[in-house]
Amino acid sequence: MAIRKYLVTGGTGFIGSALVRRLVKDGHDVRVVDNDLRGSSARLADVLPSITLIPCDVRDADAMTEAAKGCESILHLAALNGTENFYNRPDLVLDVGVRGMYGALEAAKRNGITEFVLASSSEAYQTPPVVPTPEDVPLTIPDPWNPRYSYGGSKLISEIMLANYNRDLFKKAIIFRPHNVYGPDMGWEHVLPQLILRAKEQIAKHPDGKVPFEIQGDGSQTRSFVHIDDFIDGLLAMVEKGEHRNVYHIGTREEITIRTLVEQIFAWFGREAELVSTPLPAGGTMRRCPDTTKLEALGYAPKITIAQGIEDIAPWYVANAHLKPAA
Template sequence: MTKRKYLVTGGTGFIGSALVRRLVKEGNDVRVVDNDLRGSSARLSDVLSSITLIPCDVRDADAMTEASRGCESILHLAALNGTENFYNRPDLVLDIGVRGMYGALEAAKRNGITEFVLASSSEAYQTPPVVPTPEEVPLTIPDPWNPRYSYGGSKLISEIMLANYNRDLFKKALIFRPHNVYGPDMGWEHVLPQLILRAQTQIASHPTGKVPFEIQGDGSQTRSFVHIDDFIDGLIIMVEKGQHRNVYHIGTRDEITIRTLVEAIFNWFGREPEIIATSLPEGGTLRRCPDTSKLEALGYAPKTDIAKGIDHIAQWYVDNAHLRPTA
C-alpha cells in the first residue's frame, strides 16, 4: 500500500480502530478523529504512540479543517450505528450522519484534500431487489416515518453528497458498503453480541435439556457476515486499487439464516436451543447478501468461515460480559 497521510474519522470505533491499526502497521501517518460517543480510545492502546488522536466532533467543520490540515486522504467512518440507536435516537443518528458528512467534506475542500473514502452501508438500499446484491441497485427508503431508516437515510444522503460535493476537487472518491461486519469488541447493540449474551443468560437459567430462546421472526431471514480481519483486507484493497467515483460492497457471499446462526451459537456453548418465533419489527429486511465480485476482481478473498468467527467473537463476549453497559 502506498504510504500516505490519512485522517480517519470514527477511528476509535470497531471498524475504525481495526483500520487504523492496519494503516499504522503498513507504515502510514495516521490521524484519528473521534469524540468517543460510541467508540473508545482504549481500542487503540497498542498504537497510541504511533498515531495522532484528536478529540473532535465531525459535525464541527472548523475543528475538522484543523484536524485534517496536511493530510492527503480522509477516510470517513464516523457514524452512530447500532439497531437500537436507529429506533431510539434517530435524530442523533441523522445529525451525526448528515452534518458529520458535511463537516468532513468541508474540511477536504478547505485543505485541498483530493482523496475521500466514505463508509456507507447496505442500509442505503434497504430491501434489495436482487440477492446477491450488486453495487448498482437503487438506493431506497421505503418509509420515511419509520425511525429504523434513520441510519440508512443518512448513508443514502452521504453517498449523494460525496457524488456532488467537491466534485471537481476529488481525484479519488470511493464508497464502500459494509455488510454485517463482526468480531470481538464490536459493541453491544448488534445482533451477534446480543444473541451470544442472551444465549449465555438462558443457558445459565436452564442447566439441562433444550434451552428456550426467542428470536425475531421465524428465523428464515438471512444475513451474510464478514469477519473484521477479512473486511479490513477488503477495505485496504479498495483504498489502494478502487476506481474513482465507484462503490464497492465488502462482505461475503456466505448467506446464513438467523435460525442456523442461533443454532451455531448454541453449539459453541455445547447446548441445543428450543427456538421460539416472535414477530419481526416493522422495517426489517428478510434477506441480505452482497455480490462482492467487483471487489474480488481487485484481489479480495475472505478466509474466515462463520464457525471459526463465532468461536472468535463468542469467547470475547463471554469473557467480557461484565463490561456490558447497564443503562
C-alpha cells in the same frame, strides 16, 4: 500501498480502530478524529504512540478543517451505528451522519485533499431487489416515518453528498458498503453480541435439556457476516486499487439464516436451543447478502467462515459480559 498521510474519522470505533491499527502496521502516517460518542480510545491503546489522536466532533467543520491539515486522504467512518440507536436516537443518528459528512467534506475542500473514502452501509438500499446484491441497485427508504431508517437515510444522503460536493476537487472519491462486520469488542447493540449474551443468560437459567430461546419470526431471514480481519483486507484493497466515483460492497457471499446462526452459537456453548418465534419488527429485511464481484476483481478473498468467526467472537463476549452497559 505507498506511504500516505491519512485522516480517519470514527477511528476509535470497532471498524475504525481495526483500520487504524492496520494502517500503522503498514507504515502510514495516521491522524484519528473521534469524540468517543460511541467509540473508545482504549481500542487504540497499543498504537497511541504511533498516531495523532484528536478529540473532535465531525459535525464541527472548523475543527475538522484544522484536524485535516497536511493529510492526503480522508477515510470517513464516523457515524452513530447500532440498531438500538436507530430506534431510540434517530435524530442524533441523522445529525451525526449528515452534518458529520458535511464537516468531513468541508475539511477536504478547505485543505485541498483530493482523496475521500466514505463508509456507507447496506442500509442505504435497505430491501434489495436481487440477492446477492450488486452495487448498482436503487437506494431506497421504504418508510420515512419509521425511525429504523434514520441510519440508512443518513448514508443514502452521504453517498449523494460525496457524488456532488467537491466534484472538481476529488481525484479519487470512493464509497464502500460494509455488510455485517463482526469481531471481538464490536459493541453491544448488534445481532451477534446480543444473540451470544442472550444465549449465555438462557443457558444459565436452564442447566439441562433444550434451552428456550426467542427469535424474531421463524428465523428464516438471512444475513451474511464478514469477520473484521477479512473486512480490513477488502477495505485496503479498495483504497489502493478502487476506481474514482465507484461503490464497492464489502462482505461475504456466505448467506446464513438467523435460525442456523442461533444453532451454531448454541453449538459453541455445547447446548441445543428450542427456538420460540416472536413477531418481526416493522422495517426488517428478510434477506441480505452482497455481490462482491467488483471487490474480488481487486484481489479480495475472505477466508474466515461464520462458524470460525463465532469461535473468535463468542469467548470475548462471554468473558467481558460484565462490561455491557446497563440498559
